Amino acid sequence: MSPETPHLPSTGAELVRQSPDRAGPSAHGGLLRGTDVAVGAAARAARLALRMGETGWGAGVAVARAAAAVPGASSAGRLLGAVTRPLAEEGRQARTRTGSAAETASGRLLEALVPAVVEALDVDGLVRRIDIDDVVRRIDIDQLVRRIVIDDVVSRIEIDDLVQRIDIDQLVRRIVIDDLVRRIEIDDLVQRIDIDALVGRVDVGAIVDRVDVNEVVQRVDIDSVVEETELGTIVARSTSGFASQALDAARTQTAGADTLVSRMVNRALRRKEGDLPAGPPLLAREQAAETHEAAETHEAAETHEAADREPAAETQVPAEDHPGGTPR
Amino acid sequence: MTGAGTRYGAAHQGHYAGALSRLLAYGADLLCLSTAYVVALALVQFAINTATPWQVEFKNGYQLVLVGEFLWAAVYFGSAWVGFGRSPGMSLLGLRIVRSDGATLDRRHALIRLVAFPLGFLTLGAGFLGIIFGRTHRAIYDRIADTAVVYDWDAEAAKLRDLASRGARRREASVQAPAEP
Numbered sequence: 001m002s003p004e005t006p007h008l009p010s011t012g013a014e015l016v017r018q019s020p021d022r023a024g025p026s027a028h029g030g031l032l033r034g035t036d037v038a039v040g041a042a043a044r045a046a047r048l049a050l051r052m053g054e055t056g057w058g059a060g061v062a063v064a065r066a067a068a069a070v071p072g073a074s075s076a077g078r079l080l081g082a083v084t085r086p087l088a089e090e091g092r093q094a095r096t097r098t099g100s101a102a103e104t105a106s107g108r109l110l111e112a113l114v115p116a117v118v119e120a121l122d123v124d125g126l127v128r129r130i131d132i133d134d135v136v137r138r139i140d141i142d143q144l145v146r147r148i149v150i151d152d153v154v155s156r157i158e159i160d161d162l163v164q165r166i167d168i169d170q171l172v173r174r175i176v177i178d179d180l181v182r183r184i185e186i187d188d189l190v191q192r193i194d195i196d197a198l199v200g201r202v203d204v205g206a207i208v209d210r211v212d213v214n215e216v217v218q219r220v221d222i223d224s225v226v227e228e229t230e231l232g233t234i235v236a237r238s239t240s241g242f243a244s245q246a247l248d249a250a251r252t253q254t255a256g257a258d259t260l261v262s263r264m265v266n267r268a269l270r271r272k273e274g275d276l277p278a279g280p281p282l283l284a285r286e287q288a289a290e291t292h293e294a295a296e297t298h299e300a301a302e303t304h305e306a307a308d309r310e311p312a313a314e315t316q317v318p319a320e321d322h323p324g325g326t327p328r
Numbered sequence: 329m330t331g332a333g334t335r336y337g338a339a340h341q342g343h344y345a346g347a348l349s350r351l352l353a354y355g356a357d358l359l360c361l362s363t364a365y366v367v368a369l370a371l372v373q374f375a376i377n378t379a380t381p382w383q384v385e386f387k388n389g390y391q392l393v394l395v396g397e398f399l400w401a402a403v404y405f406g407s408a409w410v411g412f413g414r415s416p417g418m419s420l421l422g423l424r425i426v427r428s429d430g431a432t433l434d435r436r437h438a439l440i441r442l443v444a445f446p447l448g449f450l451t452l453g454a455g456f457l458g459i460i461f462g463r464t465h466r467a468i469y470d471r472i473a474d475t476a477v478v479y480d481w482d483a484e485a486a487k488l489r490d491l492a493s494r495g496a497r498r499r500e501a502s503v504q505a506p507a508e509p
Contacts, residue, residue, distance in 0.1 A: 226488050227495035245493065248486035251349075251422045255479060258346020265461055276463050280476055282430030283342035 341484075342430075344465040345423045345477040356417030361404045365397050402442060409438040414480075422481020428466075428474045441473035 067076070225231060266273055278284050369386060376384045386393050408415040413433040414424045425433045425441070447468050448455035455468035466476055 222488070223491055227491040229495075244486075244489060247420070248489060250420075251481050252483075252486070254349045254352060254421060255340050255346070257348045259340070261348060261460070262346055262465075269461065271463075277344070279343040279478055280426055280428060280430030283426070283478060284430070286342060286430075 340479045341481070343479055345421075345479050346465060347460045349421050349423055349479070350459055350465075350477055353415065353417040353421040353423050356420050357405070357415045358417075360416050361401055362397070364404075365400050368400075369393065369396075405445065406439065406442045409433065409442060410435050413438070418477070422479060423477050424480035425475050425477055428464075428470075428476050430476075430478075433475060437473050437475055441469055441475050444469035444472040447472070 068074075263273065266276070373384050373386060376382060405415055408418075409425060412419075413426070418424065425438070427433060427437060451468065458471065459465050459467050464476060470476055
């Protein structure tokens with residue numbers, strides 16, 4: 001369907017845009033002109049009739065008032081009413097029929113015209129001509145919002161469905177965690193935490209159960225504890241008399257001298273010390289197990305300490321000062 | 329005494345005891361048993377001379393005294409080895425007699441060792457050479473009795489005692505130092 005000739009769906013007629021100046025010499029144009037002349041004559045006649053009716057109506061009213069003043073006019077009026085009643089009834093019925101016919105005709109006309117008009121309208125152009133900002137400015141948003149019952153709106157929302165439609169991963173990816181953390185006032189946050197309450201909620205027993213006490217004890221530098229703390233003083237006062245110190249010294253020096261003699265003999269006999277049995281098999285095995293355990297403890301402690309030390313400082317620690325270590 | 333020394337001793341616990349330790353232990357035992365024997369003889373002599381009409385003079389019967397000393401030494405070592413697995417001198421030096429495999433010394437092997445012990449002297453000292461030159465520091469009587477002597481003293485405790493003493497001395501010194509002008 002071309003824009004020049006919109007199709008009327010209900011009647012099958014065509015709506016033709018035509019300027020009054022473009023009436024051609026065709027038969028169709030002549031018919032229209034004739035129609036215009038007839039309608040114009042009818043309009044003038046109607047206007048004339050209406051003027052005459054108004055004048056007649058005024059005269060009738062005056063005559064009626066004058067006649068009403070004459071004696072016996074009421075009886076004459078009743079007689080006139082009885083005589084004119086069939087005419088008034090017929091007139092009323094004709095008016096009703098005319099009204100119904102006019103309504104039906106106007107309804108059909110609208111049915112035919114409205115779709116064509118709507119289709120002929122350039123809605124996009126119309127919308128473009130509307131100043132949305134101006135329209136929005138005219139809206140009283142506060143009043144509009146006040147008229148909205150928020151609870152009703154919220155109750156109509158299916159929160160679960162809404163949440164399921166949200167891509168949490170994508171949402172999180174869009175968050176710059178660093179910026180977020182930077183905006184947090186850690187000090188304020190910490191001050192608002194009730195540490196006592198927090199600690200009160202901690203199951204300390206469960207934590208202690210998870211601690212390997214043996215491993216912790218193995219990490220303790222017993223030598224330092226004895227040497228540097230008051231515990232050492234207690235040990236010294238309770239066990240370290242002059243006699244025991246002298247005995248320890250004698251035994252230590254003697255054992256050292258034994259080793260020296262053995263080394264000299266082995267060198268003289270060209271024996272390798274590593275090939276000689278250190279002690280009886282059962283005791284040597286026991287000793288080896290203890291040495292191995294001590295070495296593992298030493299290694300674990302060293303690894304643990306290495307994490308907190310600088311490499312340079314680590315190299316300065318003499319081997320004999322390591323706790324639990326067995327000198328070679 | 330140094331900490332390093334004590335740790336050195338700790339490393340030898342359960343190892344075969346060296347010649348010097350065993351010699352000193354034997355010397356201590358000899359001193360102990362000889363002193364006890366002499367004191368006992370003196371008491372016996374005094375008692376006999378005082379309480380009886382006889383007069384005893386051990387200088388004249390030294391063979392008897394020597395035999396008595398051997399017997400006394402046998403009792404001394406035998407009872408100590410059988411009962412404790414070590415003699416008093418060994419206890420002093422922190423030594424212990426064990427089976428050659430490291431098991432605890434039993435009565436039978438302790439007695440065998442006691443019987444074989446004089447062979448060290450009867451061989452004019454050659455029986456003791458194994459203590460110095462042997463791979464397991466065992467004398468002839470150790471080989472016969474299938475025993476060995478090892479270090480047994482608690483060097484770890486000694487080390488802790490040493491550390492505790494040094495720490496206590498250092499703390500006392502630091503407390504006294506500010507008080508002195």
